[in-house]
Amino acid sequence: MKKRRPPRRMAASNTMESAFEDSKSYVLTELGSQFVHYTMTELVARLNPGVPEEKK
Helix, strand or coil: CCCCCCCCCCCCCCCCCCCCCCCCCCCCHHHHHHHCCCCCCCHHHCCCCCCCCCCC
């Protein structure tokens, strides 16, 4: 007997989906929240030398 072929898959879309397209919901974890805080405060201050960093 011949082996059966698996059913053919539909062709994948050539359009990529952005994380900013409200089609999926995302949850920011505690680690992700810490990363966003780090990048938006400490890292940005280092990249922009015209703005002095806050003293800790």
